[in-house]
Amino acid sequence: MRKSTSRKILRLLIPILLILAMIACSQNAVNRETGGPLTAVDKASIVADELTKQYEFLHRSITDIMNTGSVEQKTWISTNVADPMNKVKEALIQYNQMVILWREGGLMPSDMYEREKFIRETLQTVLLLFMKGGE
Amino acid sequence: MIVDPLLLAQTVSVLATSVMELSKFVGATEVDVPSLDKLKENVDKLRELPDFAVIEARET
Numbered sequence: 001m002r003k004s005t006s007r008k009i010l011r012l013l014i015p016i017l018l019i020l021a022m023i024a025c026s027q028n029a030v031n032r033e034t035g036g037p038l039t040a041v042d043k044a045s046i047v048a049d050e051l052t053k054q055y056e057f058l059h060r061s062i063t064d065i066m067n068t069g070s071v072e073q074k075t076w077i078s079t080n081v082a083d084p085m086n087k088v089k090e091a092l093i094q095y096n097q098m099v100i101l102w103r104e105g106g107l108m109p110s111d112m113y114e115r116e117k118f119i120r121e122t123l124q125t126v127l128l129l130f131m132k133g134g135e
Numbered sequence: 136m137i138v139d140p141l142l143l144a145q146t147v148s149v150l151a152t153s154v155m156e157l158s159k160f161v162g163a164t165e166v167d168v169p170s171l172d173k174l175k176e177n178v179d180k181l182r183e184l185p186d187f188a189v190i191e192a193r194e195t
Binding site: 017028029030031032033038042045046048049052055056059062066077078081082083085086089092093096097099100103104 | 150151154164165166167168169171173174175177178180181182184186187
């Protein structure tokens with residue numbers, strides 16, 4: 001095999017292998033504390049924490065605008081963003097509580113995934129609205 | 136020189152399987168799972184955040 005061809009193949013193979021290794025590693029995620037594989041309740045805890053952080057960040061940004069923005073901006077937020085944000089907050093409190101109960105020995109709540117979907121989608125919608133409103 | 140695509144596919148497949156198997160031993164990612172206290176703290180923090188109607192009323 002010519003040297004240039006080998007190099008071309010190597011150039012092709014190395015990124016493929018790196019990507020595969022990254023995928024494989026992410027699928028083999030383990031709980032740092034227990035050392036065991038991530039359980040469903042571990043994953044739900046991570047989701048609850050991650051979504052709470054996202055909400056806090058958005059809340060902070062919107063509050064900043066409410067405190068310092070123009071009257072138009074405040075009116076725009078009240079009309080478009082306030083209601084979904086309040087609803088997400090309630091849903092997030094419930095989601096965190098569900099995970100707490102689950103971890104304390106309860107059963108997995110049946111509407112866990114629907115609630116997660118609602119929170120994610122509403123946060124995305126608010127973000128999109130925000131980006132459109134900022135244009 | 137033309138590379139046989141079948142041979143290339145087989146090579147990638149064998150290497151991918153090896154990487155997957157090896158990663159089980161060396162590449163497992165350790166993830167921090169939030170503690171129960173952290174989740175309770177989240178609930179408290181969320182409850183403390185004012186609703187936007189309240190922020191609005193405070194402003195006017």
